Amino acid sequence: MKRATIEDVAALAGVSRQTVSRAINDKGEISPATKEKVMAAVQQLGYQPNRQAQSMVTQRTQTVGLVIPDISNLFFPEVARGVQDTARKHNYNVLLCNTDDDPDEEIRMLHSLAAQGVDGIIIIGNAADQVTTQTFADSYGPIVMVNRFFDHPNVNIIIVDNEQGAFLAVEHLIQQGHVKIGMLANKNFSRSQVRRVRGYEKALTENGIPYDEALIVGASPTLEGGYNALNQLLGEHPEITAVFTYNDLMGIGAIRAAHDLNKRVPQDLAVVGFDNIGLSSIFIPSLSSIHVDKYEIGQRAMNRILNMLDTPNKSFAPIELPVTLIPRESST
């Protein structure tokens, strides 16, 4: 069974293609009577316009690319849902790309998305070849970056208040009486990584605790990364009684590592994470964290893309999302 074309509808309704088009996209210039007639024919044939053909002439594919490190990382599914749900509301499709934090892979993904002809791109995460990004921003449509910085008329940014979040987390640990506070950081360079370290440092120094880089150990921002990093940190600095981790996955990995070392959490080691993923409230002990509205990030990113598409030359203010501390069992 072949798919109906606009021509078929036109024939059945006894009008021209253009009239059918007018009826469907109701851009006026059509009488109610003929419109009804056309719509009946559309219904009867189950006609749906061919997206590819539409794209050819409108130069819009109704598709955006979403580039993330890894959808298996618990942070990103929620963001992706935010993007997808919003996209779908506006008849947009989302092409998901995983970079695994590999800059080369990211570049490949960007090229692939360009070839596919997406209307806009949302990029989250670390990797970033500045040159490629520049090229894209110059010759391409709207780009929204999350937790990354890039100054370009085609590029908008969304950031969460990483420094403040880290500050709140560490200050909380200090208020609980901790002094020897380590940090499990992200070994990959990223803007959020830098800001979270800065917040960590700020909380310490503002409370008269010397900042010691040796207490920061980097690892991959995963369960395993956190597990290994805590072992390393406690091996080198057994005096530590609390850790702030780059994200919740590392925090949970750290709790597990402490458990395997026969250390009780929080009595022997307090842990505070970042991102407040769904798992953290369930884990035993539940993990204190900095709440970030991940779904909202996705929503706002997608909406921003749509706005930029609507008004190409308007410039938009960066979006900064607030964070809050959620104290739980792992630190109280």
Add this chain to the structure above:
Amino acid sequence: MKRATIEDVAALAGVSRQTVSRAINDKGEISPATKEKVMAAVQQLGYQPNRQAQSMVTQRTQTVGLVIPDISNLFFPEVARGVQDTARKHNYNVLLCNTDDDPDEEIRMLHSLAAQGVDGIIIIGNAADQVTTQTFADSYGPIVMVNRFFDHPNVNIIIVDNEQGAFLAVEHLIQQGHVKIGMLANKNFSRSQVRRVRGYEKALTENGIPYDEALIVGASPTLEGGYNALNQLLGEHPEITAVFTYNDLMGIGAIRAAHDLNKRVPQDLAVVGFDNIGLSSIFIPSLSSIHVDKYEIGQRAMNRILNMLDTPNKSFAPIELPVTLIPRESST
């Protein structure tokens, strides 16, 4: 900067469009010399063929739809990665759709994918309006279903050995000395749900333990669902010493619930889950589970789609994936 077209390349290389096309898709009928010349022009202009235009004539969009309940559910990201990585290797794109286990939403998604013109569809999970599926299978391209059954030449299926998995899980609990074994089931109807209950029943009866439906309580297959379900089950049947859960998320929810009831796992309550998601080995206590190769599911589903696309009239055997028991702290 406008994107280069095939015409631009042709002009620069001093040949015709067709020759450029021949050079790019190397379908023979071209001399090495001109091919080289064309490729140089392609390189120089950074030419990439327009996908929409290609689709118009080839009737292939190089895109497949992946319909899942919810990407936030830890089971699906791995499957999605399997699909995406495989797709990307073959120059395919993946359109991800979340149904939230809502049959109406699933139907809407299928229509949306049809309108988009995907080359094939992969569907995972429960919901299923038989009529719509039938319509699609009839008029549409290849469909691969995971853990669902549908007999149709256009439809291929991939199933994991759910019954055997459940059997292994429950038998394991019995071997640990448990007799009062409950089950936290999926309240949504699904093929895997039915099979896992059957495996549960089989293990009990084969070991001379009476099967009692009252020991099965249904809930949504999530952390919260497992949490609530265990509370309910222990409220009604405090004699229970072990539970088999529909999936790992429910298992972890159950462990958390037991913890909040001051029950020790596994001493007071043993738990075995299903799916072996990455989290289960990290959780405290780590969760025994039935291992399912989720990434492989995605890979095979995508490959099967490609096979069906290549040889439209060939019929393929269903794929059945084995499962294995991974005993961990929660039951030993």
Add this chain to the structure above:
DNA sequence: ACCTCCATCGTGAGCGTTCACGCCAAGTTT
């Protein structure tokens, strides 16, 4: 010298839309 043949390349059409026009009749103005 002629014809044949194959390798190489170009030409027109068409995929299904939308956009910029142009046309026509009926109503409105002067």
Add this chain to the structure above:
DNA sequence: AAACTTGGCGTGAACGCTCACGATGGAGGT
């Protein structure tokens, strides 16, 4: 009554590509 407007609709072209042909030319055979 002639001229002007306007709502309603149709026509050709264009988007960028591939496919089925047709054209060309030089190598080879007779």
